[in-house]
Amino acid sequence: MGLLTNLRDSITRVTDRLFADDEPKRIGIYGPPNAGKTTLANRIARDWTGDAVGPESHIPHETRRARxxxxVQIERNGKTVTIDIVDTPGVTTKVDYKEFLDHDMEKDDAVKRSREATEGVAEAMHWLREDVDGVIYVLDSSTDPFTQVNTMLIGIIESQDLPVLIFANKVDLDDADVKRISDAFPQHETVPLSALEGDNMDEVYEKIAEYFG
Known part of the structure; x- marks a missing residue:
């Protein structure tokens, strides 16, 4: 039985390698809370499949499990790429239940929400280390990108040798500053967009097809 099991496992590994290029690329959407990750995931999914990925909210940590x-098949400039979008929870170094109290939640609900959000951060990190083929990193272009979380995550992505695109989201806001993001991470291409308004989505799709195709 042991010999047969080893032979079967060897055949499976060879087959997986042979057909790996035919499998959809798993593209993780990462970034801090409230950067607009789910809004972007829904925009991409709706544009190419007609369906959404999950609910959007102004409350932090609405996404508490990877979805x-x-x-999702994207076609641009003669290139076609098929991807699985993985919308991950916002990564932060600390989840405080008190931040949910500001959104009119009862204390018990806020504590439960913060616990789920903490578990979601751990799940997002697991996906990053084990289960994605590339990363779309979403930042709110109206906020300072020089944070511990952003530096840490970009460093992990680079250590995993994963292709990454940085998307400077929320350019529809008056205080958006795309250059601040491109200056923070000059080693990676920065693409401006508004996932909410649909601004510059043509370039977004061109870059996705180019980087992940």
Missing amino acids: RKEN
Whole structure:
């Protein structure tokens, strides 16, 4: 039985390698809370499949579990790429239940929410280290990108040798500053957009097809 099991496992590994290029690329959407990750994931999914990935909210940590939309086929400039979008929870170094009290939550609900959000951060990190083929890193272009979380995550992505695109989201806001983001991470290409308004989505899709195709 042991010999047969080893032979079967070897055949499976070879087959997986042979057909790996035919499998959709798992593209993780990462970034800090409230950067607009789910809004972007929904924009991409709706544009190419007609369906959303998950609910959007102005309350931080609305996404507390990774959500996946499979077989999203994007076509641009003669290139076609099929991806699985993985919308991950916002990564932060600390989740305080008190921040949910500001959104009219009862204390018990806020504590439960903060616990779920903490577990979601751990899950997002697991996906990053084990289960994604590339990363879309979303930042709110109206806020300072020089944070511990952003520096840490970009460093981890680079250590994993994963292709990454940085999307400077929320350019529709008056205090948006895309250059501040491109200056923070000059080693990676920065693409401006508004996932909410749909601004510059043509370039977004061109870059996705180019980087992940």
